Amino acid sequence: MRQPMPRSEFLQLLGVGGLVFASGLPGFGAAAKPKPGASGDFTFVQLSDTHWGFEGAKANPDAKGTLPKAIAVVNALEPQPDFVIFTGDLTHTTDDGDLRRRRLDEFKTLAAGLRCRQVHYLPGEHDASLDAGAAYREHFGETHYAFAHKGVHFLALDNVSLDGSVLGEAQLGWLAGELAKVPRDSPLVVFAHRPLFPLYPDWDWHTADGQKALDLLKDHPFVTVFYGHIHQEHHFSTGHIQHHAATSLIFPLPAPGSAPKRAPLPWDPDHPYRGLGLRQVQDRRAGKAVRHELKELALAEALTMLKVQA
Secondary structure (H helix, E strand, C coil): CCCCCCHHHHHHHCCCCCCCCECCCCCCCHHHCCCCCCCCCEEEEEECCCCECCCCCCCCCCCCCHHHHHHHHHHHCCCCCCEEEEECCCECCCCCHHHHHHHHHHHHHHHCCCCCCCEEEECCHHHHCCCCCHHHHHHHCCCCEEEEECCEEEEECCCCCECCCECCHHHHHHHHHHHHCCCCCCCEEEECCCCCCCCEHHHCECCCCHHHHHHHHCCCCCEEEEECCCCCCEEEEECCEEEEECCECCCCCCCCCCCCCCCCCCCCCCCCCCCEEEEEEEEEEECCEEEEEEEEEEHHHHHHHHCCCC
């Protein structure tokens, strides 16, 4: 692979079919727009639904190659993001506990190839629902946690480990406690696997007690949620809270309710990796106001630019 190209050139070339916009956090006006590189600005990358261990040529004949290729794309970014986060379904589900651990081992080894040294993880139901997250915790630690970075408070939620697509009362209590530690006007970013709002419950695209979490968050004016699970880009708002779904790195799924059932869209040999990708988020602020500029990186175009062979 050739040497990493300058970040500005790389993102410009990836602009075809991409998206850049502000996430709509209140208080950020044109007059307050910070200069590039202003103190506190940073970038992170979201990858989701890698489903390591999936087999199915009709959906993705390169199932063992897609994740390494995505890692190559992230490694080509220059400068590197401040951190990378995987928002669930790291591996593909299996009833075999030993195989589940082996897939988590393999995924963790591959993720260790990222140049970025700060990497965060969340479980998806494929990783955690059959054993209440036991194998996941052995490999990656707690399934929900908080951290701060350059003045932004991040909350990683687990809405997959318990039966019923829920966060659960214990985790909601934890969330309330974490929010009590944060000044109300501080920016918050929430990561989850499933959507917190009822996008399409018939396909399990919801969190049964997600509204309780949104009620806890509603008094904080600067909140953005990033999630996965639905294998497609999607943007929604619940009041002032913005919700952004990421594309998958294994196969796309149909738009909510647009098909008789939730099933992978077939692989297009004429357009390999169509519908697959990752997201770069530029966090910018002016004073206490924050905006997130989202850049969707289509995997097919990124691989073409990097000259990575399918």
